[in-house]
Amino acid sequence: MIDIVIVNWNSGLQIKRCIHSLIIHEQEDLAHIVVLDNASTDGSTTALESLTNVKVRYSATNLGFGAACNLGAKSGNSPYILFLNPDTRLERNSLSVPLKFMEQPENSTVGVCGIQLVDEQSKVSRTCARLPTLGRFVSSALGVNKLPGLSGSGIHMSDWDHDTSREVDHxxxxFYLVRRELFEQVGGFDERFFVYLEDVDLSKVVKDAGFSIWYLTEANAFHAGGGASRQVKAHRLFYSLRSRLLYAFKHFPQWKAWCLLAVTNLLEPLTRTIWCLLRRDFAGVKYTWAAYRMLWRSMGHILRGDGRYNP
Incomplete structure (x- = not known):
């Protein structure tokens, strides 16, 4: 059985459609659906309160994704937890296939499982990633991975068409299906990551604990992508940059973390500006520098490792 945890922040109709797809397609494998509302202001969870098998919990403040997931996970006790975005919609086999895969004895050391996600054009999204290294972070920071033939130099596996099942880093x-026992063993999500890379960080910890991670193409689900973060572009970039540095100072040798900090603060603002200008994206230039002003104000929090500065 599976407990599904959905973190909601102003997702509008998306979360209603997501819950509807769960109720229609996957009742047999479901124990509980837990919706943790992160101080939304759009009333998107109001209509969910009357639904059976759906627990809606409210936070007075926006806890961030990882902290909200941890809180939501405590509301159930099933052997598997599925962390699911509100901008997803499941299909008939979206839960049964990965659950059956995880239950097979030969897969007892598979800690996390994901499935194929398709976008609004029914195109398979390239969602898997490699665990970050200094080189991969720098490639993404400087836009090297955008150059022809170098798409595989970054973190995201955009150079792979995601048409076969295989073991991956992340x-x-x-759609992140994890064994509850393992999730609790490693302490859940690191709550210093307000949003972005908290899932990559957890994958790193899961693999360090001796478990593998699998991507399955035998099942799929719809994922719009971007979700509520589309609403706050400058903040989205800020949180992404901050999480990158938090990850580096947590997992990299100190000299590599400081190298990445230098690249992120001194070179990346310029390269991002150049890429925006080449696309004539003048709004993007504005968002870039707004994000970096927030990043520079939060640098003390990042270096102390607390990660909780919220502009």
């Missing part, structure tokens, strides 16, 4: 947190 599956996207939009």
């Amino acid at each position: 599956v996207m947190g939009a």
Whole structure:
């Protein structure tokens, strides 16, 4: 059985459609659906309160994704937890296939499982990622991975068409099925990551604990992508940059973390500006520098490792 945890923040109709797809397709494998509302202001969870098998919990403040997931996970006790984005919609076999895969004795050391996600054009999204290294972070920071033939130099596995099942370093947190015992063993999500890379960090910890991560193409689900973060572009970039540095100072040798900090603060603002100008994206230039002003104000929090500065 599976407990599904959905973190909601102003997702509008998306979360209603997500819950509807769960109720229609996957009742047999479901124990509980837990919706943790992160101080939304759009009333998106109001209509869910009357639904059976759906627990809606409210936070007075926005806890961030990882902290909200941890809180939601405590509301159930099933052997598996599925962390699911509100901008997803499941299909008939979205739960049964990965659950059957995880239950097979030969897969007892598979800690996390993800499935194929398709976008609004029914195109398979390239959602898996490699665990970050200094080189991969720098490639993404400087836009090297955008150059022809170098798409595989970054973190995201955009150079792979995602048409076969295989072991990977990381599956996207939009559909992240994990064994509860393992999740609790490693302490859940690191709550210093307000949003972004908390799922990558957990995948790193899961693999360090001796478990593998699998991506399955035998099942799929719809994922819109971007979700509520589309609403706050400058903040989205800020949180992404901050999480990158938090990850580096947590997992990299100190000299590599400081190298990445230098690249992120001194070179990346310029390269991002150049890429925006080449696309004539003048709004993007504005968002870039707004994000970096927030990042520079939060640098003390990042270096102390607390990660909780919220502009």
